[in-house]
Amino acid sequence: xxxxxxxxxxxxxxxxxxxxxxxxxxxxxxxxxxxxxxxxxxxxxxxxxxxxxxxxxxxxxxxxxxxxxxxxxxxxxxxxxxxxxxxxxxxxxxxxxxxxxxxxxxxxxxxxxxxxxxxxxxxxxxxxxxxxxxxxxxxxxxxxxxxxxxxxxxxxxxxxxxxxxxxxxxxxxxxxxxxxxxxxxxxxxxxxxxxxxxxxxxxxxxxxxxxxxxxxxxxxxxxxxxxxxxxxxxxxxxxxxxxxxxxxxxxxxxxxxxxxxxxxxxxxxxxxxxxxxxxxxxxxxxxxxxxxxxxxxxxxxxxxx
Numbered sequence: 001x002x003x004x005x006x007x008x009x010x011x012x013x014x015x016x017x018x019x020x021x022x023x024x025x026x027x028x029x030x031x032x033x034x035x036x037x038x039x040x041x042x043x044x045x046x047x048x049x050x051x052x053x054x055x056x057x058x059x060x061x062x063x064x065x066x067x068x069x070x071x072x073x074x075x076x077x078x079x080x081x082x083x084x085x086x087x088x089x090x091x092x093x094x095x096x097x098x099x100x101x102x103x104x105x106x107x108x109x110x111x112x113x114x115x116x117x118x119x120x121x122x123x124x125x126x127x128x129x130x131x132x133x134x135x136x137x138x139x140x141x142x143x144x145x146x147x148x149x150x151x152x153x154x155x156x157x158x159x160x161x162x163x164x165x166x167x168x169x170x171x172x173x174x175x176x177x178x179x180x181x182x183x184x185x186x187x188x189x190x191x192x193x194x195x196x197x198x199x200x201x202x203x204x205x206x207x208x209x210x211x212x213x214x215x216x217x218x219x220x221x222x223x224x225x226x227x228x229x230x231x232x233x234x235x236x237x238x239x240x241x242x243x244x245x246x247x248x249x250x251x252x253x254x255x256x257x258x259x260x261x262x263x264x265x266x267x268x269x270x271x272x273x274x275x276x277x278x279x280x281x282x283x284x285x286x287x288x289x290x291x292x293x294x295x296x297x298x299x300x301x302x303x304x305x
Contacts, residue, residue: 025263025285026246070116070152070290071103073136074129078120080191082179085250087120095125095132104139107147114172114294115140118152123191128154130162134169141170148172150213150293155192158199167207173241173297174204175213177289178234181226188220188255198237205238211279211300213241215289218266220247221258227269231276241280241300242273245287261285 077092078085096102107115117136122129130153137149150173156162167174178197179185185194201212214234218227234242244266249257266283273281280299282291 022248023260026248026260070118070293071107071136073099073103073117073119073132074122074125075120079123080121080189082189082192085254092120092122092124095122095129100132100135100139101143103136104143107140108144112144112147114148114150114297115144116150116152116290116293118290119154121154121191123157127162127165128156128159130156130159130165133166137166137169137171148294148297150175150290150297152177152289153200155196155200158196158203160203163200163203164207167204167209171209172301173211173213173293174201174209175215175241175289176200176204177215178230179215180217180220181222181230182233183226184220184222198233201234201239202237211240211297212238213243213289213296213300214239215243215245217245217247218261219257219259220255224265228272231269231273231278235276235278240278241296242278242282243287243289243291243296244269244273244281244283245289245291246285 074095075092076088077090078087079092080089103115103117117133117140119129119133133151133153137151140147140149149171151166151171152175153166155176176197178194179192180188182194185192197214201214205212216227216230231242246261246266247255247257249255263285266285266287270281270283273283280296282296
């Protein structure tokens with residue numbers, strides 16, 4: 001499909017006050033209740049946090065039924081206040097030195113073969129939390145050696161040594177999300193910068209990271225041309241895997257949804273992504289950065305090999 005034709009595909013549903021229900025394509029799978037309960041008990045007893053719960057992910061039931069979860073390091077309080085995110089903003093406590101081992105042990109008990117670890121932003125720490133990421137990756141390699149690991153990192157304010165610390169721990173996938181197009185970036189990610197995020201992806205690739213990944217949201221008022229520009233920018237930074245999903249307002253205090261994007265447009269963007277050279281593209285209304293992460297990583301690593 002021609003890249004400049006994708007804006008003609010599908011009909012957006014404006015998120016006006018008259019639209020009181022989500023369109024049918026945004027109804028997530030509930031998941032098997034017993035497995036979800038089992039995951040809640042195990043994770044609750046471990047004192048670990050998951051982005052599945054903290055960010056109110058719509059795929060929590062489905063993913064937990066499949067026995068997958070995204071662990072959130074460094075507590076549940078973020079030093080940033082992004083307009084799209086439901087994670088609490090405030091002054092976080094000190095890092096837990098036992099957390100990396102706890103994550104590794106729980107991943108082994110869950111029988112996970114692919115583990116995703118992310119974190120709140122920790123601008124209060126000199127390395128932005130990079131050492132905690134690296135320690136967690138190494139602990140998983142040690143205690144759950146069959147598992148591959150994806151890290152979804154903050155921007156570390158583009159500190160090269162922080163990026164190097166994470167890359168040298170040898171994660172399978174290094175993920176950092178652009179979240180939205182350049183024009184909307186300051187509004188959506190108040191303390192972040194669009195080109196700084198591109199630099200994080202570029203530096204990780206230059207340091208020898210085999211597979212890099214980024215994710216974006218649609219429905220915040222971006223244009224198709226802006227999305228295509230972002231995709232080209234990400235590829236120019238060496239990014240291998242792209243996820244594209246629908247933004248959903250977590251609370252009334254967060255940024256409003258401008259439109260519900262039709263699945264056909266997501267499909268067109270997926271095709272455009274492959275045309276631009278991405279090794280794996282996951283694009284759909286309910287896609288999130290860690291959704292089916294093991295499958296997208298498999299595609300990325302197979303092509304990389």
